[in-house]
Amino acid sequence: MKKVHEISFAQSILDIATNTALQNNANNVLNIRLRIGEYSCINLDSLQFAFSCISQGSLAEGAELITTGCLGSDTIEVESIEVDE
Amino acid sequence: MKVIKVAASVLKVNDTIALENQAAFRDNNVFVVNVMGSPGAGKTSLLLRTIEALKDNIRIGVIEGDIATSHDAELIQATGVPVVQINTEGACHLDAMMIKMALTHFNLAEIDLLFIENVGNLVCPAGFRLGENARVVVSSVPEGDDKPKKYPGMFRIADGVVLNKIDLLHAFEFNINTFKEDVRRAGELPIFEVSCKTKDGLSVWLDWLGVKKK
Numbered sequence: 001m002k003k004v005h006e007i008s009f010a011q012s013i014l015d016i017a018t019n020t021a022l023q024n025n026a027n028n029v030l031n032i033r034l035r036i037g038e039y040s041c042i043n044l045d046s047l048q049f050a051f052s053c054i055s056q057g058s059l060a061e062g063a064e065l066i067t068t069g070c071l072g073s074d075t076i077e078v079e080s081i082e083v084d085e
Numbered sequence: 086m087k088v089i090k091v092a093a094s095v096l097k098v099n100d101t102i103a104l105e106n107q108a109a110f111r112d113n114n115v116f117v118v119n120v121m122g123s124p125g126a127g128k129t130s131l132l133l134r135t136i137e138a139l140k141d142n143i144r145i146g147v148i149e150g151d152i153a154t155s156h157d158a159e160l161i162q163a164t165g166v167p168v169v170q171i172n173t174e175g176a177c178h179l180d181a182m183m184i185k186m187a188l189t190h191f192n193l194a195e196i197d198l199l200f201i202e203n204v205g206n207l208v209c210p211a212g213f214r215l216g217e218n219a220r221v222v223v224s225s226v227p228e229g230d231d232k233p234k235k236y237p238g239m240f241r242i243a244d245g246v247v248l249n250k251i252d253l254l255h256a257f258e259f260n261i262n263t264f265k266e267d268v269r270r271a272g273e274l275p276i277f278e279v280s281c282k283t284k285d286g287l288s289v290w291l292d293w294l295g296v297k298k299k
Contacts, residue, residue, distance in 0.1 A: 005178055005209045012095045020091050030086065034095075040212065076095040082088045 006043060009076060010050035016078045018059045026083030029060035033079040037070045099213055102181035106188065106216025113193035115146075116298040117201065119215055121239065122223035123232070124205030127249035129157045130281035131223055131290075132200050136164045138291055139198070146196040148187045150179040150204045157202065167191060178209035181216060198298060207236040219297055225249040230259045233267035240271035244297075247290060252280040 017029050036042055048065050055061050068079070094100070110117050120128050129149075136145055147168040149158040158170035169190045171183050184201065191199075201217060203210040222243045224232050227250060233240045240246065246268050254261070261278075268274055275293060279286035 005176075005212060008099075008180065009095055012098050015098070016091060016093045016095070020089055020093075024087075024089050026087070026089075078091045078093045078095060080088050080090045080092075082086055085087050 006046040007050045007054065009042060010047055010054055013051060013065070013078055014055050014058060014060055017063065017081050020078075020081055021059050021083050024083060026085060027059060028084040029063040030082045030084060031064040031066055032060070032081050034065055034067045035070045035075060035077040035079050036067050037075040040076050042076060096212070096214075099181045102185055103214040103216040106181055106184050108216075109188060109193060110199070110216060110218070113196070115193050115196050115199050117199045117215075117217040117219075118294070119201045119203060119210075119217040119220045120223060121203045121207075121210045121220065121243075122205065122225075122247075123207050123228055126205070126223040126225040126228060127247075127281050128202050128205070128223045129160055131247060131249065131279070132202060133160060133164065134281050134284065134287055135200070135291065135294070136161070136166055138287065139294075140164065140166060144195055144197045146191055146199045148179075148184065148199065148201045150183070150202055152176070152204060167196070173204055177204060177206050178213050179203050179215060180213045184215045198294075207232065207239045211239045211242050219244045221245045221247060223247045223249055224264075226251060226253045226257050226259045229257075230261065230264040231267075233264060233271055237271050240268055240274070243272070243274055245275045245277065245293060247277045247279055249279055249281055251278045251285060252283045 017032050021029050044067055051065055122128050145166045147161045147166060149168060149170045151157060152173050155170045158168045161168040169187045171187055201215055220243050222239055265276055268276055277290040279290055
């Protein structure tokens with residue numbers, strides 16, 4: 001089962017990014033744009049660290065997480081991914 | 086290089102499973118309360134008092150979430166109601182999948198009211214829906230009156246707040262008006278001032294539970 005919640009989120013982000021890449025016949029995810037609400041209780045450093053650990057060996061290994069804050073919201077959303085075609 | 090629009094909610098996996106749990110609860114007429122709050126606020130004590138008061142009239146079940154041990158589950162088990170312990174082994178919150186797994190140990194048709202006692206934590210459990218009908222935050226006098234101000238996320242998603250250990254108000258510098266004002270800033274929530282030790286105020290909480298359940 002999942003440990004601290006950043007790992008749960010990182011796993012979910014990784015799944016969304018790799019599935020989207022595969023559906024678009026891409027084999028490498030370069031970066032992932034995220035919208036993170038101010039009330040989402042996410043620690044961005046922990047999220048980036050968790051993501052770099054669990055993405056190893058996947059299509060999204062080494063992908064950068066680019067985050068945009070989002071006022072008054074608890075949303076966490078994958079906005080877009082950038083891939084190598 | 087190519088940018089692909091995604092616009093997918095990261096919590097979707099959890100939310101999807103939470104909806105499945107919710108459907109299972111609805112099909113079996115089970116009212117589910119997710120009980121959250123800091124370690125030591127009195128979540129288990131509140132459940133013990135609630136079970137004591139209601140168990141002759143309502144069939145109650147409990148899911149206990151803890152990082153380690155089955156200590157709380159054993160306390161609940163002594164009351165005779167069915168209880169399942171989830172050990173999160175380090176995780177700071179319960180998620181919908183953990184609840185789904187725990188439900189395999191219950192016969193939902195034989196339960197009217199299910200309490201899910203979350204991991205003691207005022208931050209992370211707020212982010213994960215479990216499929217519950219109501220979310221309750223237990224806070225307590227010794228923790229200080231600043232908790233709603235410092236952890237607004239938890240109070241914002243709550244349906245009710247239990248302020249426990251009011252028998253200790255004389256011993257702490259706890260301004261109950263400050264506490265209430267800050268709760269109100271998070272939302273129009275009922276606040277139940279109780280002492281699980283002396284049983285003061287519990288009837289109001291029990292009445293609310295009864296009304297919500299209907």
